[in-house]
Amino acid sequence: MTRSPGRAVALTEALRSAGATVPILPLIDFERARDWPAFEAALDRLSGGAYDWLVVTSGTTVLALQDAVASRGTVLSAVVPQSTRVAAIGPATRAALEGAGIPVTFVPASDRSAAGVIADWPAGECAVLLPQADLADGSLAAGIAAKGARVDTVIAYHTVDYPASHPLWTAGGQNNGESAVVEPEQARTDVAAGLIDAVVAASPSAARRIAGILPSLGTCQFVAIGPTTAEAAAAVGIHVAATADQPTPAGIVAALTALFATEGN
Incomplete structure (x- = not known):
């Protein structure tokens, strides 16, 4: 696990x-938006009722929003x-938003990705706030803008190599004590020895x-949480053995179960 x-x-x-043993190799971490005034200004517009829609693309974005409003002494709801x-x-x-007390009215019907949001987005004029990671491309904003939306994008957090110097307050957390955290050198050794499946x-x-x-x-199989991650892996030369149908723990478990149930057949 690389989270x-x-x-x-x-x-x-x-x-x-x-039934798996799960060593953890942390690779990425998250830091607060570096242009903090721009992020806060977007939140001011949001709380003032300037937007018809808030579009949230990841649980980390929820954490970034919670971090920002907590600094104001309030909560996201x-x-x-x-x-x-x-x-x-x-x-x-959706679960992260609802856990923060935010009702969700739109989730793409099948393709849980930017492409799925664009495909299912209702046409018509509306004002949209889209907080994103610094690494997000412009495809989602462009896609819903093409359907009539006026989209304000703002960087909500930055993706950095683990560990972050100033981690997003709820993004790091502590290990639950049952999984070993390994360093990159140990991970390379274990993969080369065939110890990681x-x-x-x-x-x-x-x-x-x-x-x-x-x-x-080597013999270690690469499993992606979803199609966007699979595409990124293929672009850097990684063979993708399986992609989860749903970007959830259950979806990843199902992908791994199916992958190893057919090994050798």
Whole structure:
């Protein structure tokens, strides 16, 4: 597992319940938006009712939003007006929003990705706030703008190599004590020795980091959390053995279960 220890808890628990041993190789971490005034100004517009929609593309974006409003001494549900509809890219993001007290009115029907949001987005004029990672491309904003939306994008957080110097306050967390955290050199040694059966990437940036740290996977199988991560892996020369149908712990467990059930057949 290549998430940081605190963000890997739900997935490592699901994998252990399925019989796996799950060492953790943390690769990426997250820091606050560097242009903090721009992020705060966007939140001011949001709380003032300037947007018809808030579009949230990841659980990390939810954490960044919570971090920003906590610095104001409030909570996210107090900042998002009831008149503002909220869109989530998939079930994990939806769960994070609803856990923060934010009702979600839109999730793409099948393709839980930017492309899925664009395909299912209702045509018509509307004002949209789209907080994103610094590494996000402009495809989602352009796609919904083409359907009539006026889209304000703002960087909500920055993706950095693990460990972050100033980590997003809830993004790091602590290891749950049951998974060993390994260094890159140990991971390379274990992969070369055939001791690791699979490596899981939960984001495109993690896939790119895996390519740099583990240039040869040998018999180790690469599993992607979704199609965007799979595409990023293929672009840097990684063979993708399986892609989760749903970007959730259950989806990743199902992908790994199916992959290893057919090995040797």
